[in-house]
Amino acid sequence: MEGGSRLRAWGATLGGLMVVLAVLTACAGPxxxxxxxxxxxxxxxxxxxGWENVEGTRVVLRENGTALFEKLDGQDFDFEDGWRLSGTGTWQLTDRDGGQVVRLALTARTRVGRRFPVTSTDASTPEPPSTYAWSFYVDRDPHDELELFxxxxxxxxxxTYVMTRETGS
Structure with a gap:
């Protein structure tokens, strides 16, 4: 009988450890x-x-550090709000330990679009920002072409929200 109690205790301990590990890793997304x-x-x-994506977004990064944005969606959870911003701003290429990043800043919004039609008059829908900042990781595709995401x-x-070189650029 004593061996069975130890086995059950060991099983309960192992089961508890598995639950703790599952909880700890559940929030650690990619x-x-x-x-x-x-x-x-x-x-x-x-x-x-010029850069574009399949959703009709267009971004022009000028060598003087200024930028033009057309229909650029929010990143992270802001994407789920559905707004798409157009306007002008700035950009810079930065380098950090993990790799290069293009930082974009919308400083003058000229237009707000929606990825999907707004069908409710729910007041909890957040107002799209008048200024916004993005951080695009710099990578190369299998053909050694640059892509931003x-x-x-x-x-x-x-x-991932991927921007590729604009056709004809």
Whole structure:
């Protein structure tokens, strides 16, 4: 009988440990601890130019550090609000331990769009920001072409919002 009690106690302890580990790792989504792409060799001249994505977003990064934004969605959980911002601002290429990042800042909003139609008059829907900042990771695709991306939505899912060189740029 004593051996059975020890076995049950061991099983309960192991089961409790598994529950604790499951809880601790449940919130650690793919990008919560993302360090970057490891890319450090991109130049400002290489990043400058037109960028687009499949949703009709367009960003122009000028060599003088100014930028034009058309229909750029929010990153992280802001993406779920559905707004798309257009306007002007600034950009810079930064380098940190994990890799390079393009930081964009919308300083003058000219238009707000919606990714999906607003069907309710719910007052809890947040007002789109008049200024906003994004951080795009710099990476290379399998053909060694640059791409810029950020994560959006629920961090446990790891969705990426990818910008590629504008066709004809």
């Amino acid at each position: 990008y919560q601890y993302y360090e970057g792409t490891g890319l450090h060799d991109t130049t400002t001249a290489e990043v400058a130019g 950020f994560f959006y939505g629920d961090p446990d899912i790891g969705n």
